[in-house]
Amino acid sequence: MKNSYLPLVLLWICFSCGKSQNSTQSTAISEDKELISVGKVLFEENCSACHNFTQAAIGPNLSGLTRQVESDWIKRFIANPNRLFEENDPRATALLAQYKSYMPSFSHLKAADLDALLAYLNSYSEAPKPINSNSLLDPIPEKVKDSGILLDLEFYTQIPLSDSVAPLAKITKLESAFKSNRTFVQDQHGILYELISDQPEVYLDLKKLRPKLISKPGLATGFGSYAFHPEFDQNGLLYTSHTEPGGTEPADFGYEDSIPVLMQWVLTEWKTDLPEQRPFEGIGRELLRIDVVTQIHGMQELTFRPEAQKDEEDYGLLYIGIGDGGSAESGFPFLADHGGRRVWSSILRIDPRGKNSKNGKYGIPKSNPFYTQKQKAGEVYAYGFRNPNRIFWSPKGKMYATDIGHHQIEELNLVEAGKFYGWPQREGTFVIDAYGNMAEIFPLPEDDEKLEAVYPVIQLDHDELNAIIGGYFIQNGLLKGKWVFGDVPSGKLFFADLEEPGTPEVKSWKVSFEGKTQELRELCGNDRVDLKFGQDAAGQLYLMTKADGKIYKVKDR
Template structure:
């Protein structure tokens, strides 16, 4: 299936035929404040609101912003910050060229007041003058070459119904909101829902209560800057109904606490505009098993460092085994992103067994044989018996940029499925093998394509067989023509016959919902798109949520077989109520 990709010429995703004429136009007459208080406010807001994707001088997830105030008028920049989709729809040449390069539009920052935006622009202008920064010139691409087969449209329809509404917290940015929903193991039809800003809710019969406010327990807790900063994930111990033990991850600004990967970050690693983070894994124990709100004890299991706010701790979870004699029972999996290593032009910091960054870890949270004595290294981990002192024995698999979500399918045998959000052109669905290398980082692979992390990570070509050798190829992948950021879902084993045996997942940004046929043979590697109906009307997630960026997530109740769709910005939880093939 992958052979045709190897025959593709080194198609460059970004060509350099000509630069937009507007970028060479005379600079506007600029008048920005130089008041120290305004510049300080702008610096703080830049770190909180912008630095998760932008720097001033270097290309990253999004373009560098140094010099932009000498290229575009304040009014143009303000409109772009508040209404990027409208600017794109107007045909603005530079905006659309940037979209072509980065494959994803900036979310609207319409929550910022005019004075706040002005202070950010004043800070950018002041720093640009001080550091002699010139505006980034984006080249237009003549043709966008597809390197990955297209997602296929199916005749399969799903019907959605509203299930729950999570309230918007005060001063919540658009990119924060609900992130995970899991069944309450203690009671049917009850759920826990996490909010990135630090709350863990309990939902039962349309009644929403705050089960845990993480902010009350950690004085250094932060949810900005960064898209995924905050309460990262949560997971219940397999025996939670009896022992009341669960786990969370959260972010803190790096302050020097002992971290299991502190020595992985080289002294010469460049500083990002966004600060380094410490991601902390905590264990919580309920005093009363059936308590509606948390009361009990907490202890720290481990923490690890990311050099920027990008791609930190994503999902944590236990494999779904209930047999106490199974070696995987009670083992906790922790997905770690690359921390923005590629954006710092340091691919050496991720994607190998000497680095936690870009890896999925597997630990025994009840064990004590790890270096800090707070958790255990499972003896069947692939590197558990390594004699190399630099190897992290916690690693289960490595070579990921942003392993956003993972799950298991146990039919006919347990298989771990993890998705990886791409940088330049490819979104991946991976079947995880212990000790497997999945290509991101030092190998400079994104799916079956190759990037240049030093010169320009947006330059993509088909990888050669020699470059792919020794890595686990993705089970499936899709191109950034079809979407921008994958979010993992679940293999459906519920009552809706049309969905049974299908892995349901989607794209965070455009909200498209996809599926793959997931049987014992796994021969069909095609990706298909589902059609959506709600209240009898054909629709899509962005229309339902009334947003430009869907912020799509999935949840699954393996007891009832209900599959849910979550959208962060509007706080909606919707249930798939029906599924069937369209007849024409």
Template sequence: MSKPRWSLLVIGALVAALVPGVQAAARDDGPILDPIPHDPVTSGLGLTVTEFARFPKSEPTPAPTDPRLMRHARINHLGELPDGSGRTYVPDLNGSLYLLGADRRPRAYLDVKASFPDFFSGRGLGQGFGFVTFHPGFARNGIFYTVHTESGAALATPTTHPGQPGTRFHGVVTEWTADDPAADVFHGSRREVLRLGFATQIHGIQQIGFNPTARPGDTDHGLLYVAVGDGGLGVSSTEPQELSTPHGKILRIDPAGDDGPTGSYGIPAANPFTDTPGALGEIFAYGMRDPHRFSWDPQAGNRMFLAHIGQHAIEAVYEVRSGDNLGWSEREGTFRYDRADRCRLYPLPADDEQYGYVYPVAQYDHNPPAGWNCDGDVGRAISGGFVYRGEAVPQLRGKYLFADLVDGRVFYTEAARMRRGAEPATIHTLKIYDQDTQRWTSTAELAGDSRVDLRLGRDAEGELYLLSKANGTVWKITGTRPFAGCRPSGATVGDVTAATDWAPVTPAKWRFPGREVVLAEAGTPRPGPRRPFEYAVLTTGPEYTSVRVDAEVRLDTPVEVSNRDVVLVFGHQSDTRFYYAHLSSDNTIYPHNGIFVVDDADRLRIDDQWDARRSRGAAPAVSDTQWHHARVTHCAATGEIAVYVDDMRHPLMTAVDRTLSAGRVGFGSFDNIGSLRELTVTGGVA
């Protein structure tokens, strides 16, 4: 992740203040074209997921015009009833609340849509039956809470607080009391707790929930948190910063109390703004655009984490505490938001500390395609998750798992590294495997749709689930699997630096001074498929199936020359059939810094990191003329390929391809010079 610009500004100011004669460098307050230059890190860890349940098809009310609302089933959460029964619950935005028993078959528990004549789910992505949460004492009192959207005649109903100008929709929190908490179909009563008015169809009430780490007697026990979006108005107004309105806030109320504005709930005395003139006592934290999902880490301080969907560029995770101001719409992530500029973000001001904004503990950016004109949806939106504290998947313990709900990438950060006031924690992208160890490029393949609409859920044991609206399916995370985790064995070759060990394409261009293999003259294009111009194949030792190649490589072309490269060859069967890992100082064009296959045709890029939309690949592998350790692992059985550089714990590049299952290894370049030493090759004998 990039370093927050505020930390660099502070360091610069300190240097200027403490070192005599040093003048502060001129500040660049212009727009930032790429807020976070580095992408999330590709993890060497993959999730194994097993299908848990499928839900019946449902449709919005009224029929929508937005194709993004036409999903198989608009399921958006999974939890477990707090009654020890083991039953899980799943809400569908189109109106149904389902319970799943031991057979994991969805059964309709409550039809929220049928309960309200003005129920509305056909316009905004979060409209309809938005969320449900069960009271910690549900087994005893049968109480749970829902959020739904209303329109039409319902707009004549008074709201708890004044609605936004031009209110068109109401978000309603309802308390339900089941006559028999153990029943599989609801029968009981309901009452309205909270009603808020929104001017647009977006950014309504996104989640409600109880702190599951609070115990009877704790200040937080039995208090209901309500995540309220800005109704889409924060992009051009300061409403999320105004303590006199509920929009763009997290509220905390006592549903068992009666001292709120309508007597339908109480205002906890511990809330931070109860004594602030003009402020709503319900406000727990503020300055939010679209507070999508929050959760608590049941260990390590019971911290509350919030996934916050951004506007221009930043998807962020915050650790939220009482009284926090997340900055919207003055800030977006660790950057300044300018309401007059609908396109770019800006550096934080030099006096930023005086404002007291809270910044993300993790963040990633939208990475729009090249030539994007700042209009339209880039297709990025964070979906919050949970810190894993379960027992079934020990490799995930202490990791905060979350996702991008649109493109379906699943991420993690180390919870211990998500610290307020520190640099945002590194975000890792997880790979996905099914129960048959089939690797999927992303959950989009599992969901069968490029828009996954992915959410996460958690049961009472702390085990995690993935949910997709695209096909109405829930998968349980049942394990992990290392990517390219095979351990090649059978034959090991090293100390191979003599000319007799190698077969170069053009022997005159190579030098073998003793402990190194040196490509001393740049190659030139050759007839046939597009492929590295000059390379040498290791002839000592066998052909390998699964193989691990370890070597130190050096780019000897001066750094002033652009687009420098060396390549590590593997799976070599002929001059027109082999794989190669391209290690380059450039990652902005198709032929550079990636994994490629040559199969009697022009080289084809196969690595996961290449993003054709913005012409960007993995971070440059080599940017100087120093020695660097490079490692390539190719698992023939699965086709998995991983490339590591230096002391990386996670692969720089990954690919899955089964074109070639065996071959030799080699070293070379396109049109540069370079050196190799300390080569060790270990693998199965073909």
């Protein structure tokens, strides 16, 4: 069983898509306690980020599943959901309509794995409660319009495959070292590549340097992000984030002992005397370590403000995006709902060369909004984010962050120091009950101003996209001046003019490859694209498809 891998299996089994075949469905499923225990481990390590037994999350509430859906169908769906979609299976079709995203195939799973998982699921017999009829079923009815813009893709390079199942290469970030022509891309399985003459060459083997790094189960785990110091070419400083098992080392930021710690996010400063040399040779220094409840919503972004000058206070200060660690949907929303007293669900700002933090390994800038407030975390720059996965600045110096939503809303936020961005009391401009059914959202109350929440510059519901990913400002061509972004699962592409007065209008755009207009799902041969963007020092925009580990240049016609 130890070699069995079920990467966040989205068991999108729709309870309302057909009645149970019979009331004794569960008798064919083992009730052996040892097998249930094995299934519990499989579920907690691989499924709990998207599912639970109390409410719908990314996928539906699974309580009562095995008593309403036949076991053979569940196994078929896990092994090859695409086949059921192609057969127009009513239940599979309804799942796609409700959750608006495809589930990958897991044909590599052994029969014993599925039996153990079903035994554990079968131990939860209560069927899910119906959705409250007072909730908003279509929170944003307006649809995104197509711009008619079609841009060409040019194949750039293939990243070495680091897995045998999709995503074949977990590439998430492509950027240049500050003001240099050196461009890098990282694979979450632990490698930072430098792109030399269009080919990836290993620059930093994080897995080798930090052997406790774990990159499974999937999604954001592993090598989370990287950032080069503005003076990297002179001082050789590079920063990385990665995950290790819970309890590996004492955490700088932990919580109550009664709350589980699945993983720890670790921020490391690397120092080399030979910045140009490949592979990296140098030493690492741990700056901080943060406990998280699940494998989702971790430390997915490290960045410096690119245009900060040496005489500015912001120069050399590191911004860190840290999500809620899955705490809200796991039943611990108070970890995210902290008013600046904790570090989760926040964008942090630190001085990696300072020493006035509690652990003495980094500095807390005196200009941080909570620096002088003893009851709050001085590292926090802004808070109230579910998953601030990318942070970036506009040409005019405005700071933005994309925030992946829960069950309904995806956000782009204009980030300002000390401000609260709503999570987990708000999802976009809607009320969410973090202590109830989080699949439901409601209109804002009349006294909403009392919450003092800042709302998104852009918000879209899951009719349009399921997981927002930015995204860069385009310097030339048909999209000049626009901010581009997309949907991680489907690969849909969007843009907006963030300098537009009022609420920016979002429009979609399309791509062509080798003379043929096609969706990215067709291009990578997988219904789950795992889209990411990149941009080099020259302003060239790249699209990355994690499903197959390929990188494309976006070219104007």
